[in-house]
Amino acid sequence: MKPSAFEYHAPETAEHAIALVAELGDDAKFIAGGQSLMPMLNLRLAVFDHLVDLRKPxxxxxxxxxxxxxxxxxxxxxxxxxxxxxxxxxxxxxxxxxxxxxxxxxxxxxxxxxxxxxxxxxxxxxxxxxxxxxxxxxxxxxxxxxxxxxxxxxxxxxxxxxxxxxxxxxxxxAWTGRCGFAIEEFARRKGDFALAGAAVAVRVDAEARIDRCAIALFGVGPTPVRCSVLGSELLGRNITEIVAEDVGREALSALTTVSDDLHGPAAYRRRLATTMVTRAWRRAAEEASR
The missing domain is CATH 3.30.465.10 (Uridine Diphospho-n-acetylenolpyruvylglucosamine Reductase; domain 3)
Known part of the structure; x- marks a missing residue:
């Protein structure tokens, strides 16, 4: 497939790019690396009369x-x-x-x-x-x-x-102190979008108590899903006493809706996401504990 015809613009500055899009209106679209937009244009999922390239500014x-x-x-x-x-x-x-x-x-x-x-x-x-x-x-x-x-x-x-x-x-x-970070995902092939994944960031004090924590899921819905309640509940607890599998289950228990499509049913994605949270938490906790 080929995209529909469009006029190409390559402004030198961000201000010029903004001015161009403001002048051209809804028929114009910014393009950066093009790794998401070009496939959509080629498949005619999107059509624009003008592309404003951002590679020069x-x-x-x-x-x-x-x-x-x-x-x-x-x-x-x-x-x-x-x-x-x-x-x-x-x-x-x-x-x-x-x-x-x-x-x-x-x-x-x-x-x-x-x-x-x-x-x-x-x-x-x-x-x-x-x-x-x-x-x-x-x-x-x-x-x-x-x-x-x-x-x-x-x-x-x-x-x-x-x-x-x-x-x-x-x-x-930029987090400082005793921190641990991890991201885990499952995809059918290397390089594919994840069917489910999780990212964890955690920090502990001198007594190994959690004083900062964030957990989020991806691949399970239209946007990243931050597990804010779970992150708050873990604050103040000793990180060595937390069971990774419990964190995985708790993260998914509060998630009412999970994507269900031809790539994977919701129940399958839910099980995958539980495992990804468990793995990510274990890795991040081990790093913070060290």
Whole structure:
């Protein structure tokens, strides 16, 4: 399949890209790495008269430590993130999620901003942003704003971004202290989207009591699912006394709806997700305990 005809634009700056989309209206669409958008265009699941390419604006790329947070430009590729020693040190969960994304060709072209803006509920970067309480920076003709990850993903392939709004960067908190991070997923083939997965971030104090905890699921619904109640219930408990299998069961007990499609029935996905949470918790807890 081939996409329908479109006019190609390659602005030099983010401001110019915003102005173009504002001028062209609903017939225009931003394109970053194109690893999600181009297949949709080729299959005619989406049609646009204008594509505004974001590969030229240098202000959309980069990795920079900003106090207790790590800023990553929206145009930064998965491969660049995966190679960054700074990311591995400050945001290890993001570094560990990166090799799970597609294949190396996809990671060479795909971008952080593209993944988040696409908002696939089975993708790795959205769940990492949710678990780490990332803040997503945007630019539009109305100015700049910052959207918490908890409010950014709104439905299947939909986000809080307006049609004329550009995702410019992401701020990830850099956890310090005795921390553990893990992401686990199950896919039919390496590189496929996960049928179910889980991400965990946990921190303990000097007595091994949990003082910070976040657990989220992906691949089980249209958006990442943060297990906020469970995370709160685990606070203050000694991490060595928590049974990983109990965490897995509790995470799924509060989930009322699970995706049911041709890739896997809801009951199967629920069992997979329970196992993924159990594995991720065990790995993260062992790391924090060390």
């Amino acid at each position: 240098v202000e959309l790329r980069g990795i920079e430590r900003r106090g207790d947070r790590m800023w990553i430009g929206a145009g930064t590729t998965h491969a660049t993130i995966g190679r960054s020693a700074e990311v591995a040190d400050a945001v290890p969960l993001l570094a560990r999620a990166t090799p799970l994304i597609g294949h190396f060709q996809i990671r060479n072209r795909g971008t952080l901003g593209g993944s988040l803006a696409h908002g696939d509920g089975a993708a790795e970067y959205p769940v990492v942003a949710s678990v780490l309480d990332a803040e997503i920076e945007t630019l539009s003709p109305r100015g700049r704003r910052t959207v918490p990850a908890s409010q950014f993903f709104t439905g299947m392939w939909t986000t809080a971004l307006a049609a004329d709004e550009l995702l410019t960067g992401v701020l990830f908190p």
